[in-house]
Amino acid sequence: MVEQQLAIHGGPPVKTEPFGTGKRFGLEEAKELLEALEQDTLFYHAGRKVKQFLNDFNALYGIPYSVATSSGTAAIHVALGAAGVSVGDEVITSPITDQGTVIGILYQNAIPVFADLDPHTYCLDPRSVESRITPRTKAIVVVHLAGNPTDMDPIMAIAERHGLKVIEDCAQSYLAKYKGRYVGTIGHYGCFSTNDFKHISTGDGGIVTVNSGNASDYETVHAFADKNYRRLGSAVSRDIDGLAPNYRMTELQGAVGIAQLKKLPWICATRQRHGERITSGIRGLPGIAVPLVTEGATNTCWFYMLRLQVEALTCTREAFSQALLAEGIPNGAGYIRHAVYMSPLFQERSAYAGSHFPFELTDIAYGAGLCPVAEDILRTAVTLPIKEFYTDTDIDEIVAAIRKVSLHFGKK
Numbered sequence: 001m002v003e004q005q006l007a008i009h010g011g012p013p014v015k016t017e018p019f020g021t022g023k024r025f026g027l028e029e030a031k032e033l034l035e036a037l038e039q040d041t042l043f044y045h046a047g048r049k050v051k052q053f054l055n056d057f058n059a060l061y062g063i064p065y066s067v068a069t070s071s072g073t074a075a076i077h078v079a080l081g082a083a084g085v086s087v088g089d090e091v092i093t094s095p096i097t098d099q100g101t102v103i104g105i106l107y108q109n110a111i112p113v114f115a116d117l118d119p120h121t122y123c124l125d126p127r128s129v130e131s132r133i134t135p136r137t138k139a140i141v142v143v144h145l146a147g148n149p150t151d152m153d154p155i156m157a158i159a160e161r162h163g164l165k166v167i168e169d170c171a172q173s174y175l176a177k178y179k180g181r182y183v184g185t186i187g188h189y190g191c192f193s194t195n196d197f198k199h200i201s202t203g204d205g206g207i208v209t210v211n212s213g214n215a216s217d218y219e220t221v222h223a224f225a226d227k228n229y230r231r232l233g234s235a236v237s238r239d240i241d242g243l244a245p246n247y248r249m250t251e252l253q254g255a256v257g258i259a260q261l262k263k264l265p266w267i268c269a270t271r272q273r274h275g276e277r278i279t280s281g282i283r284g285l286p287g288i289a290v291p292l293v294t295e296g297a298t299n300t301c302w303f304y305m306l307r308l309q310v311e312a313l314t315c316t317r318e319a320f321s322q323a324l325l326a327e328g329i330p331n332g333a334g335y336i337r338h339a340v341y342m343s344p345l346f347q348e349r350s351a352y353a354g355s356h357f358p359f360e361l362t363d364i365a366y367g368a369g370l371c372p373v374a375e376d377i378l379r380t381a382v383t384l385p386i387k388e389f390y391t392d393t394d395i396d397e398i399v400a401a402i403r404k405v406s407l408h409f410g411k412k
């Protein structure tokens, strides 16, 4: 096979036509918004839109209860609060995630403990999770990264053995399935984000699923998103019995959410197809390690992250990324800049100004090397944005560009 000259060396780029585009919002959202305004209230408990949004979500997911929140970060905080996570408890989670995963842990004055990841699914490795358990451990927050489910069976077994709550961070994994069940319905609680960068958007917003099927658990979650006011009985009770934030969703977000949910199955199916098409096109290329879908699972591809085997290439990760960009394929060298625990908050163990609380309750340390696999993933990853509006031709050109760059830099 004749090698083509790379675009970065002056050759013709693989991608010359623009990527497929489309609009996320249309008249469907506008109609719902108008109806929300015509109600003359934008309060979730008085209006019909947030209730409809959640009813539709529950029907789609086949679950009895969910609660709307103001963000995905809020959803995770609410789940932690409802799970009883409190001062000095430890919560085990993933070091490759959005800060929103850990914010609620610290607001509960609990201590994030990071476990290491599987090198190819980028999700928590159950053996590492178990090794991090102490008498203080109260909960596990799994992160289904980039649309790929965590291996939940061993996680649930560990939680059962140690009496822990499991919260699923599904912000990046709408309608992803693990052994026939949607992620977000397997742990005690599942948390979703509808911020503007996820599969569906309400501007900002979130959802907590309550998977126990227990009405009093649902009431606890509902109250924790609403100042611990109890609104589900015949009279509202404002005699709060503990601290909880106001994380309510408004009717405007609920209205947009109703229209967005109708598009979600198509969005997820398309992204899943795009992800699978890339993987089958680039598997086995020199220096490329494709992401693995967790066994028995489906991945709804919020973005596509591959890893470079730099020892098999004659270039650096950064040079590979630049060469791919020159071929017309947007991508980033890496994902988050470093593991979550390398941020100043953890390095200085300072969540609240002038204080080391709650870190000082234990002798926890967050040094480099804490999660070597996660650190290695971030050193070798190349991340490609994926959109549901991309065409199959776009995906084939992504594959062709990765192939061209990989064959050029692969050691002969």
Ligand SMILES: *Cc1c(COP(=O)(O)O)cnc(C)c1O
Pocket (backbone or CB within 6 Å): 071, 072, 073, 074, 097, 098, 099, 100, 101, 143, 169, 171, 172, 193, 194, 195, 204, 205, 206
């Ligand atoms: C986006 C995201 C969050 C936070 O959601 P917000 O709505 O931005 O608060 C949490 N976890 C993960 C994995 C995310 O991608």
